[in-house]
């Protein structure tokens with residue numbers, strides 16, 4: 297049971313019994329809205345852990361990247377720090393502390409749908425203002441935007457090639473469980489002509505919500521000035537196949553088993569994000585691996601300095617640094633995409 301009263305599984309069962317299968321996009325969107333609404337999923341006691349929760353070095357280096365591009369853009373006056381899906385507010389707190397050391401104290405705007413997480417963010421960043429989506433962000437000054445593991449939580453649409461043509465992937469309830477099925481409506485028109493000829497079983501995944509966010513933020517950067525970093529696990533050359541997965545207590549589980557009770561995520565298609573951002577008017581500074589980005593920003597020096605100041609933490613700092621940048625950990629699978637207003641300088645690390 298959740299705060300909403302009726303378990304989401306019961307809601308979906310009723311919907312499907314009355315109206316037939318729901319789209320995967322609907323299933324994922326409702327599941328994650330319910331999942332995040334009432335709990336803090338982060339950390340060792342939760343379902344997954346993220347880079348800012350691993351080490352303060354992550355947020356600090358992001359803050360320094362923002363300060364660096366702001367200063368090199370030659371800007372003065374007020375600006376906004378904007379974060380999408382800030383979790384516990386840890387990244388915002390660490391980044392803002394690093395920016396303050398450079399003399400920068402922006403206004404803080406957090407885009408967060410979850411009431412439970414907003415309450416925790418208020419503890420970390422009490423001066424913030426909260427928004428339900430990017431539409432209400434202020435338009436009066438440049439914005440520096442950060443989003444870590446935000447896009448991967450937005451619902452995807454999947455199209456699958458069947459002998460009868462392209463169909464949307466839906467979720468049905470059969471023999472006591474939810475499972476994916478091909479829809480019965482023709483969907484060929486939703487697939488770009490160049491991609492239509494594919495073997496049966498081929499699956500195309502798109503994330504309309506993520507593309508819309510990239511497009512909207514890009515338009516803001518072009519109109520108001522500013523820069524943005526989108527960090528997530530994903531790929532930078534478009535591919536086919538489902539990347540949907542669910543995490544519960546740090547273990548992969550069946551994404552259809554317990555709607556609203558596990559974190560549903562998909563890999564981010566960074567090529568599609570860059571296209572959407574450029575169409576929205578921003579400059580694409582580049583997309584690189586998290587390992588490359590954090591090394592370029594000096595994470596190794598920062599870890600060594602912190603270890604020298606606190607030798608009893610040296611082993612933990614080394615382990616945290618490796619976790620963030622090692623190839624077999626978060627270093628390669630995670631990517632960093634940089635965007636900026638067309639007349640802004642290149643960002644560091646790309």
Ligand code: SAH
Pocket residue numbers: 328332338346347348349380381382383384387407408409410413428443444445446449450
């Ligand atoms: N950036 C944080 C948290 C990542 S978890 C970190 O790195 O630790 C995903 C975050 O996005 C959560 O804060 C979640 O509540 C938020 N979120 C997910 N879907 C959202 C949506 N549609 N609108 C606003 N926030 C959303």
